[in-house]
Amino acid sequence: MVQRVAIIGAGVSGLASIKCCLDEGLKPTCFERSNGIGGLWRFSETTKSGRISVYRSVITNTSKEMSCFSDFPFPDNFPNYLHHSRLLDYFRMYAEHFDLLKYIHFGTTVHSIRKCPDFSASGQWEIVTEANGEQKSSIFDAVMVCSGHYAEPHLPLDSFPGIRNRFKGQCLHSWEYKDSDDFKGKRILVVGTGNSGGDIAVDLSHVAAQVFLSTRSGTWVVSRVSNQGFPLDMVFTTRFANCVEWLLPSVLASRIKRKKFSAWFNHENYSLFQQKSQELHLIVNDELPSCILCGAVVVKPNVKEFTETSAIFEDETVMDNIDVVVFATGFTASFPFLEESVQNVCKSKTSLYKYVFPPQLEKPTLAVLGFIQLTGSIMVGTELQARWVTRVFKGSNKLPQVSRMMTDVSKEKELLMKRPILVKLPTGSKFLRQH
Ligand SMILES: Cc1cc2nc3c(=O)[nH]c(=O)nc-3n(C[C@H](O)[C@H](O)[C@H](O)COP(=O)(O)OP(=O)(O)OC[C@H]3O[C@@H](n4cnc5c(N)ncnc54)[C@H](O)[C@@H]3O)c2cc1C
Ligand SMILES: NC(=O)c1ccc[n+]([C@@H]2O[C@H](COP(=O)([O-])OP(=O)(O)OC[C@H]3O[C@@H](n4cnc5c(N)ncnc54)[C@H](OP(=O)(O)O)[C@@H]3O)[C@@H](O)[C@H]2O)c1
Ligand SMILES: *[C@@H]1O[C@H](CO)[C@@H](O)[C@H](O)[C@H]1NC(C)=O
Ligand SMILES: *[C@@H]1O[C@H](CO)[C@@H](O)[C@H](O)[C@H]1NC(C)=O
Numbered sequence: 001m002v003q004r005v006a007i008i009g010a011g012v013s014g015l016a017s018i019k020c021c022l023d024e025g026l027k028p029t030c031f032e033r034s035n036g037i038g039g040l041w042r043f044s045e046t047t048k049s050g051r052i053s054v055y056r057s058v059i060t061n062t063s064k065e066m067s068c069f070s071d072f073p074f075p076d077n078f079p080n081y082l083h084h085s086r087l088l089d090y091f092r093m094y095a096e097h098f099d100l101l102k103y104i105h106f107g108t109t110v111h112s113i114r115k116c117p118d119f120s121a122s123g124q125w126e127i128v129t130e131a132n133g134e135q136k137s138s139i140f141d142a143v144m145v146c147s148g149h150y151a152e153p154h155l156p157l158d159s160f161p162g163i164r165n166r167f168k169g170q171c172l173h174s175w176e177y178k179d180s181d182d183f184k185g186k187r188i189l190v191v192g193t194g195n196s197g198g199d200i201a202v203d204l205s206h207v208a209a210q211v212f213l214s215t216r217s218g219t220w221v222v223s224r225v226s227n228q229g230f231p232l233d234m235v236f237t238t239r240f241a242n243c244v245e246w247l248l249p250s251v252l253a254s255r256i257k258r259k260k261f262s263a264w265f266n267h268e269n270y271s272l273f274q275q276k277s278q279e280l281h282l283i284v285n286d287e288l289p290s291c292i293l294c295g296a297v298v299v300k301p302n303v304k305e306f307t308e309t310s311a312i313f314e315d316e317t318v319m320d321n322i323d324v325v326v327f328a329t330g331f332t333a334s335f336p337f338l339e340e341s342v343q344n345v346c347k348s349k350t351s352l353y354k355y356v357f358p359p360q361l362e363k364p365t366l367a368v369l370g371f372i373q374l375t376g377s378i379m380v381g382t383e384l385q386a387r388w389v390t391r392v393f394k395g396s397n398k399l400p401q402v403s404r405m406m407t408d409v410s411k412e413k414e415l416l417m418k419r420p421i422l423v424k425l426p427t428g429s430k431f432l433r434q435h
Contacts, residue, residue, distance in 0.1 A: 001141075001395070002026065002123070002141040002142045002365065002393040002394060002395070003026060003027050003141050004026075004027050004029065004139075004140045004141045004142075005017075005021050005026050005027065005028050005029070005140060005141065005142045005143070005144060005390075005393060006029055006030075006031065006110075006113075006125070006127050006138075006140040006142070006143045006144070007021070007028055007029065007030040007031070007103075007143075007144045007146055008030075008031055008110045008113075008143070008144070008145050008146055008147045008337070009030075009031075009032060009033075009039060009145075009146040009147040009148060010030050010032035010036075010037045010038075010039065010104050010106075010146075011037070011038060011039020011040060011041070011146060011148055011370070012038075012039060012040075012041070012091065012370065012378065012379050012382055013039075013144075013146035013148070013369040013370035013382040013385075013386070014030055014032065014037075014039070014104075014144075014146035015037060015091060015094060015095055015100060016069065016369075016379075016382050016383040016386040017030075017144045017146055017369060017386045017389070017390070018030055018100045018103050018104070019069075019094075019098050019100060019386070020383070020386040020387050020389075020390040021144075021390050022098070022100075023387075023390070024390040024391060024393070024394045024396075025394070026142075026390060026393060026394060028103045029103060029105065029138075029140070030103050030104040030105065031104075031105050031108045031109070031110050031127075031129050032104055032105065032106050032107075032108065033051075033107070033108065033109045033110075034051070034106070034107070035106050035107055036106070037091055037092065037095055037101075037104065038087075038088045038091050038092075039052060039148055040052045040054060040148060040150060041054075041084050041087045041088045041091065042088055043056065043058075043084050043085065043088075045178065047175065047176050047178075050151055050152070051151055052148055052150050052151045053175050053176070053178075054084060055174075055177050055178055055179060055196075055199065055200065055203065056178055056179040057179065057199065057203050058083075058084050058199065059081050059082065059083055059084070060081050060082045060087060061081075061195060061224070061284040062081075062233050062376060062377035062378075062379075063080045063081055063224075063231035063232070063233050063234055064078055064079070064080055064081070064082060065080065065231065065233075065234055066231070066233040066234060066237055066376055066377050066380070067377035067379045067380060068090075068379070068380075069094060069379065069380075069383055070380075070383060072093075072094050072097065072098075074090055075090075075093075078090070080224075080231045081224055081231065105129070105131065107131055107132070108129050108130070108131040109129065109130050109131070110127060110128075110129050110147075110337050111128045111129060111130055111135065111337055112126075112127070112128045112337050112339070113125055113126075113127050113128075113143055113145075113337050113338050113339065113342075113366075114126050114339045115339065116139060119362060119363065120362040120363070122141075122363075123141065123142070123362070123363030123364075123365035124139050124140065124141055124365070125139070125140050125141075125142070125143050125365065125366065126138075126139055127139075127140055127143070141365065141393075142365040142366065142367075142393045143365065143366045143367070144367055144369055144386070144389060145335065145338070145346070145366065145367065145368045145369065146369045146370060146382075147335065147337075148370065149331065149333035149334075149370075149371055150331045151331070151334070152331055152332045152333070152334045153173040153174075153175040153176075153327075153329075153331060153332075154329050154330045154331050154332045155173050155327055155329065156327075156329055160191075160303055160305065160306060161304075161305040161306070162305045162306035162307060163306045163325070166306055166307055166308055167306040167307070167308060167309075167322075167325070168308045168309060169309065169322055169323050169324055169325060170323065170324045170325070171324070171325045171327070172324070172325075172326055172327070173326070173327045173328075173329070174192075174196040174197070174200055174326060174327065174328035174329075175331070177200055177326060179203070180203050180204050180206060180207045180208070183204055183207060183208055183324060184207045184208070185207070185208070185209050186208050186209060186323040186324050187208065187209050187210045187212075187319075187321050187322050187323050187324075188204050188208050188210070188211050188212070188322070188323065188324045188325075188326065189211075189212045189213075189214060189300075189303075189311055189319070189322050189324070189325045189326070190204070190211060190212070190213050190214065190325075190326045190328055191214045191303060191325060191326065191327050191328060191329060192214070192215075192216075192327065192328035192329045192330065193213060193214075193215040193216075193218070193219040193272070193281070193283065193328075194219075194281075194283060194328060194330055195283045195284065195285070196328040196330075197213065197215075197283075197328030198213075198219075198221065198283045198285040198288050199285065200326055200328055201213045201288065201291070201297050202285065202287045202288055202291055202297070204326075205291045205296035205297050206296075210296075210298065211291075211296060211297045211298070212297075212298050212299075212300050212311070212319055212322075213297050213298070213299050213300065214299075214300045214301065214302060214303050214311075214313065215271075215272060215299060215300075215301065215302070216301075216302040217281065218267070218272050218273045218281070219272055219281045219282070219283050220261045220267060220272075220273075220280055220281065220282045220283070221261075221264075221265075221267070221272060221283055221284075221285050221288055221289060222261060222264070222282060222283070222284055222285075223264060223284070223285075223286050224284055224286055225286065232284065233376055233377070237375065237376040254280065257280065258280075261282075264289070265289050270289060270292050270293075270299060271292075271299035271300070271301075272292075272299060300313045300315075300317070300319070301313050301314045301315050302314045304316075306322075306325075309321055309322060310322055311325075333346075333347060333349070333371065334347070335347070335368075342358055342361070342366065345358040345359075345360070346358060346368050346371075349368075349371050349372065350409070350412060350413050350416065351409060352368060352371070352409070353399065353405040353408060353409060354408075355368075355371055355372050356368060356369065356371075356385055356388070356389060357389075357392075357399060357405070359402055359405035359406055359409055360402055360406070364392055364393075364399045365393065367385075367389040367392075369382050369385050369386060369389065370382040370385070372385075
């Protein structure tokens with residue numbers, strides 16, 4: 001019988017997991033490396049290797065109506081979209097209301113999680129933690145991995161000849177970017193058009209001499225403000241939209257969406273749309289189109305190479321006197337504390353059953369939470385995962401046989417290859433789907 005559950009991390013996923021453990025009568029112990037709750041939403045002025053870090057201006061891209069925990073609405077006086085500090089306030093209220101803080105060991109880093117020698121019978125794990133320079137080992141019946149996956153910057157320097165040995169300017173990853181203070185009057189190139197690239201380009205455009213934004217495969221930009229002023233996800237994350245999306249042939253569904261996204265502005269004319277066949281990447285950004293229209297941000301194709309001071313793009317255009325390059329090229333998930341066999345499965349989310357359970361463990365006593373790319377809010381998805389996982393631990397829910405889980409995993413992989421477009425959109429509540 002599972003009783004003692006270790007939870008790694010006290011971000012959104014960790015908090016939901018503690019709460020769900022308590023709801024199911026399990027005994028949670030949460031280990032959090034930093035000195036506070038909130039994970040990614042706990043802004044810090046400095047960066048530390050291996051830790052999450054966000055920029056000062058970050059605002060949620062999902063509305064409070066669609067992002068709250070199921071049993072704890074946001075206060076009425078909060079706006080619909082939230083600055084990171086407001087969201088953190090909400091997590092504090094949640095933790096206090098359900099009295100979750102007493103289960104969290106702050107300043108405690110999890111070093112390793114290994115199967116106990118009798119794992120096939122007991123399903124137990126040995127966890128080594130470190131606090132104040134002292135290591136401690138304890139045994140747990142089950143583990144919920146809530147350590148996040150935006151701590152390890154993906155910096156593909158090899159794809160950019162000249163950046164290492166020729167380019168003389170400053171070069172940083174979006175992970176290191178805090179605000180535009182040090183960039184006044186500079187000529188800056190931002191590489192990558194995910195949410196980070198869009199936000200940082202806009203942020204910098206207020207003070208820089210010029211911002212260039214380089215995109216490899218284009219992106220659809222949508223506004224937080226949707227029909228009649230409702231938040232975007234209130235209009236599009238609906239059961240109806242979800243049904244329509246699955247019922248229509250994918251070609252038709254994607255045509256409808258392209259039309260919808262083009263209604264705000266023509267992406268081709270803004271150089272953000274490259275090929276008809278491209279997958280539908282989507283970012284939320286209200287200011288980017290007007291920055292492009294005003295010339296504060298100039299959109300460029302992918303960079304072919306760098307010289308000492310300039311960037312040469314794939315269309316052979318050259319931009320000179322570049323002072324700074326910001327790589328907003330995303331993140332790599334890593335679970336350095338897991339034993340190798342489990343770590344290899346967990347690294348690729350598509351190898352996890354429903355993006356949560358490593359399917360081949362003898363006992364289903366380890367789960368990864370929040371490791372999903374949702375069309376809606378992660379906070380909602382992670383709570384549902386936590387409810388399911390704690391019920392599986394308790395024995396109220398059963399996982400299918402290994403062979404059936406493996407079939408499901410490979411079917412899901414196939415589906416993602418075939419219909420990536422469907423999976424990428426903000427419509428519908430396909431919370432267990434991802435890029
Ligand atoms: C810039 C940005 C904006 C986003 N905006 C939104 C949004 O608007 N809406 C939305 O739904 N999602 C958004 N997301 C997704 C975001 O990942 C989730 O909202 C949410 O923060 C995930 O929470 P988490 O608890 O899974 O992970 P995290 O918030 O990353 O928390 C993980 C915690 O685990 C701790 N930890 C890690 N390793 C260890 C260890 N070895 N030992 C002990 N503790 C450890 C960390 O210190 C951290 O506190 C955004 C992501 C980014 C990068
Ligand atoms: N306001 C918010 O709520 C907010 C803000 C920021 C981030 N986020 C979320 O945080 C997560 C991380 O976002 P992110 O923007 O940092 O990363 P991301 O979404 O992974 O985007 C990475 C970008 O870098 C490009 N790229 C990667 N490797 C490249 C290469 N070798 N050459 C050229 N281009 C390359 C990608 O181009 P391709 O498309 O061609 O691969 C993509 O445009 C996402 O889930 C995002 O939605 C949310
Ligand atoms: C987009 O570009 C085309 C071709 O240059 C032009 O005919 C059209 O008017 C432009 N549309 C907008 C909205 O700027
Ligand atoms: C908002 O950010 C989350 C978290 O990373 C991401 O998964 C999601 O795709 C983003 N939503 C939109 C509509 O861009």
